[in-house]
Amino acid sequence: MLRIAIVGAAIAGFNAARALRRQSFTGEIVAIGAERHPPYDRPPLSKAFLTGDCSAPDLALADPDEDLDVRWKLGTLAARLDPANRRIVLDDGEEIRADGVIVATGARARRLPGADGLANVHTLRTLDDAIALRAALLGARRLVVIGAGFIGAEVASSARSLGLEVTVVETLPTPLAGPLGTEMGALCARLHGDHGVRLLTGVAVTRLIGAARAEAVELTDGTRLPADVVLVAIGARPNVEWLAGSGLDISGGVVTDEGGATNVPAVVATGDCAMSFNRHAGRAIRVEHWTHAFEQPATAVATLLAGSRRAPDRPDVPYFWSDQYGVRLQFAGHREEGDTVRIVEGDAEQRSFLAVYERHGRPVAVLGMNQPKLFTRWRRQLRAPGPVPTAAP
C-alpha cells in the first residue's frame, strides 16, 4: 500500500496514524477531520476543562517529540466513500485516492427534538461545545441536565463545583441501569444527592418552554424546571451516514469483525463508530469508551496491513472510567441482564467499594468506586485469556 487515508481525526484516528508508523508503514498517510482543531482528548471536556482546571492546549494528543509524518486535512468532511475506485470525496470537492481506508468518524451527541435554535440549550461532544457550555455556565445560576448518564452526571458535578443550582432529569427509574445494572446504578446515582444536586428519575421531558431561549423544562408530570442553561445529554449516534452507498454495512455503526475488518476489502473501522464483534461480550457491540478508541486502532491497522481477516491475540475487555463529585468510578467487562452483582470489598456508604458481576458463578465484569488499586487487579484478571460464560438465555 502506498497511501492510506484515515477518516476522523480524534483519538481513534490519531492512534491509527501512530499504529501505522509503529507497524512500519512507510507510505503516505492522509487524515481527514471535520473539526478545525488538531486532534484532542474529549474526556476532560466534561470534567477539568469545564471547571477551568485545564485549558485547550492541555488536551492536544500530539506529542511534540513524535513525528508521525501525516498530512492532516482538518476542518474538512469526508462526504462519500467510493471503494470500487479507491477514492474518498471531500465536502470541498477534493478527491483523495487511497489504497487503504481507516474509518474513525466516531459519534455525535443525540439532540432533543424541538430544541434546536434555543440559544441556551447545549449538547457536549466537541471542544467548541465545551467552550460554549463553559461560557454559559459562568454566567448562570440554574442548570437543568437532561439525561443522567456519565456525561450528564459529570457536567452536573462540574457545574455544581462552579456554584450552580443543578437539577438532573432521567427517564429511566434508575440512572446508568444499562451499563451498571439497577443495583449499582442506584448506588452511583446517590452521588448527586450527596452533593446537593437534585435528581428526578422515571420522568421524561415533554417540551422546552421559551422562544429564543429555553426558560423552563417541562416534564411529563407537569413539573416546570426553570433554567438558565439546559444540557441535553441523552447519548450519542455513530457518524456513519457519509458511508451510505459505499457498500459498507452500517447497521448500528460500521459493522466489523473482531479485527476491525469490514465487509469491504481494504476498509477497516475502529473507535466509537464501529460495531465490532467482541469476544468478551460474545457478540457485536459498539463500545463508546476512550480506552477502546485508544487501543483498538492498532488491531484495525494490523488487519489492514495484513490484507486479510485476523483475530487479535487478546480479547478486548471494555473498560471505562468516570469522575464525578471527586469520586472515581471504573468499570471493566460487559454486563448482561441476569448477571448477579455483589460488593466484595469496601462499603457503599463510604462511597468506596469494589463490586463483581458474575454469570454462572464466574466473574464477567467489575465496578470500582474509589478503589483504583484493587480494581486494576480485577481488571487484569478479566483480561487474562479464558472463556467467558455465555449470557443467560
Add this chain to the structure above:
Amino acid sequence: MLRPVCPLGAIPRGEAYRWAIDPPVAIFHTDDGEVFAVDDTCTHQDASLADGWLEGCEIECPLHSSRFDLRTGQVDEPPAKRPIRTHRVEVIDGVVHVALSDLEAGRV
C-alpha cells in the same frame, strides 16, 4: 537532603507506599528488592501511580495505562508525554530515605 520516610519492611515486595507530601511521592519496592521513588501523580491526567500496576522496573498508571520506567522516569507507553521526576533513594538501617529532585515539580 535525605529524609527518612518509612521502614522498608512496611512496603512488601511488589507494593508501593504513597508518601503524602506536596506533591506526593510514590515509593516502589520491586519484586527484585529494588526501591524507587518517583512523583506519585501521573503526568497525563489525575491518577496516583502508587495505585498502579508494578512490573519489573515499570509502573502502569491505573487510569489510562501509561507506562513509566522507574529508573529514569521516561514514558515507555503513551498517552503520557512527559516523564515523571525520579528521586534518589537510600535504605539506611532498614529505613527508606528519599532525597527529592531539584527539578521543578508539576506538569511542565
